[in-house]
Amino acid sequence: MSYKRSSLMQERMAQNRQSILQSARELIAEGGFKDAQVQAIAEKSGVSSGLVYRYFENKNQILIEVLSNAIQHEVGILNHISKSELSSTEKLHKAVTTFVKRALNSPQLSYSLMFEPIDPTLEHERFRSKQLIKQSIKEILAEGKINGEFDFEDLNTAALCVVGAMTFVVIEPLNPSRNVMFDEGYKGYFVKQIADFCVNAVQPKGGNTI
Template sequence: MAYQRSPLMKKRLSDNRQQIKLAARRLIALGGFREASITAVAQNVGLSTGAIYRYFPSKAELFIEVLGDAVSHEVTILRGLLEGEGSPVDQLYAAVESFATRALKGPHLAYAFIAEPIDSDVEAARMAGRAQFIAVFEDILRAGIKRGFFPAQMPDVAAACIVGAFTEALIRPVAPAARPADDKKLVKAIASLCVRAAGVAISPVETTAKRVKPKR
């Protein structure tokens, strides 16, 4: 006895799991959480409603996982940007630019993850995700402050502000309809503002990071 699925079967199962998440993501990207009912997801994968529950205990869990994946994917990319040897000023600009550009590519997905209303379980997960983003920026700020690129400030508060700033500015063009002119320009404006917010005078990047006031 001690039954166990063959490797091939195992794979099929875990593939299913993945497919379910992808389908959910796809539907969300298409029309927000509204579209992503369990039934719709099931149909999209080619499974029955009930089957979903073999893989996820509840809709909330499924969404939380989808959200989590997306967030950790984003965070990984952003953290990657911090590996390079650019100054914190450049890093900050680059991080915002990178996120904003991607967000504008997948409008609905970004909107769903940033702002669309859902039930509070999932909302909690979204908050947690946001906290992870904020942490990235907090790290940039801390480093920058220590090395004298940014003036002294509360890094946690400032990081929250910065994340709030670019997400808000992204939501409008990303929401249901409405999409303004030049994405490049928009991204630039947003990223510049974030750098200024951190305390770097005037514009960024072209200044290639002159220290504001070399600390000690």
């Protein structure tokens, strides 16, 4: 009986913790990191502020975990593409297309996770996250270099340039202060332009784009 109570308690604690993280993510998606204050997170989760601090030392710990979970999900998608049966050119095009399209579909959340000014602790986690994205792109580029689909001098530099293009290019359309809305037709065109650019940048002269 004691074991059952302990198991139920652990399950309830895990649910509370997940609810806090989900509430923080939703608040960021609605108004950015500035709206994800502990009191607001607690109210959205239906718990007290004191209970939030039972699971997390401070607000930054919550935000770091939200950021880490979000990036791990995106990296998982990129890794799935990297391990697919597509050609290297198709993999790179699809990876960039998927990443940018997903960013544009959740503009406030994406802007906050990638660009919103934050304190150094969160910035460190953001840098680590971009390194994970770069690693996924490096795998695709390395494969393409070996099989002759891509031609570049330095793998790390090429990966940095691709990641820079697929992330920083969306600063302008994602910036909440600009209040820019893309219709689906233009969004598709915009995404394809970025993916084409990244592929063209690493193909041998005269290579075929998607």
